[in-house]
Amino acid sequence: MKRRKITVGVTGLNNIDSPGPGIPVIRALKESREFDVRIIGLSYETLEPGIYMQELVDKVYQLPLPTAGTTVLKERLQYIHEAEKPDVIIPNFDAELHNFIKISQWMQEELNMATFLPSRDAFEERQKAELNKFGEKYGVRVPASHMISQVQGLKKLEEEIDYPMVIKGRYYDAYIVSSLEQASSYFYKIVAKWGYPVIVQEFVNGTDVNVTALGNGKGTCIGAVPMRKLYITDKGKAWSGISLEDDKLMEISRNIIEKSQWRGGCELEFIKTRKEEYYLIEMNPRFPAWVYLANGCGQNHAEALVKMALGEEVKPFTQYRSGKMFIRYSYDMIVDISEFEKISTAGEK
């Protein structure tokens, strides 16, 4: 079958020890049977490894940081549109999604750049700070969560939550703490990195099981693959994992995607207790960094997302292979300073 030529812009090229999903998404797209994909890498920092992976990324443009707002982002996208005419953009960072959701209609109408993002409401209701309400609304167990903006709040919460408790940043980072001193120290650390509020969560003991999933925004779960982390880095990231066959977990996950009418990729993070109860601890609004495992299990979620972004009907995947493992590795690329110079000075290469 002749593959259709398309151009896709992808962010999240930070393939570091706490990796973004960009490179796994690109690998899945490069393996598409339907598309012959030209990849436009979209970066924020000059040392994101994906910028230099020429076999995967055809051209790179820097984007303004999300804090710069939508006006400068629009200008930059306009520039990229004139040069590359990307058909689809896949944002892969939590922090940039707000801006992209806001301008997605403009992108489609003015630049003919498609996205496949959740609605603003769906995006907001699964925020970590809203987890209690989210659990109640969709009938899923969640650990008790509280949002605090002052360190004194920790003392008050000691009456409601026993130690250990989990201290989390708004977008990333989570620390398990066993005392008020530890909790206070991480409170400040998180505030310095991610700002307010800080989320304080009840600690649920069990095994971490995660699901990478894709919804069509009309109440259908297009694909889902569950995984258990086998090796976790000191940053809590999976360095190795294995696909599972867990009907109960899949039912809970599909239910969330369908009822919330989720549109796009996402990651559902659960704790499975000894009693085989599943607690949703987070719903990330984009593909996880391990999404390439779904491809290895027979579900190319990135390809399916691109098709839906282009307005094509996609039938839900009906099966996947369990017992497939991913094992990450690090790899030193040798890059000439001139490559670094291009991205640093011109903002593209």
Next chain:
Amino acid sequence: MPMNIRKNIAISESGFIFNPLTGDSFSVNETGLFVLRKLKAEENEETILKAFQEEFELDRNTAEIDLNDFLSMLKSYQLTAYEEA
């Protein structure tokens, strides 16, 4: 209640076991593999005990203790499912 091995457990020729529900994997020796195959074939505990005793030339008491130990280990690793008799 008869004890059954979970249906989706994969057991290889070399005694490598993968539980797709939990993602755990294990290695068992020849003796363990013998028992697991019998469980997978849905043989009942009494039949397994007799076969186990004969295969490894054990007296009934030793065979029973060893088999029970092994079965409780399987249970603790969530490899078994109990079904109503």
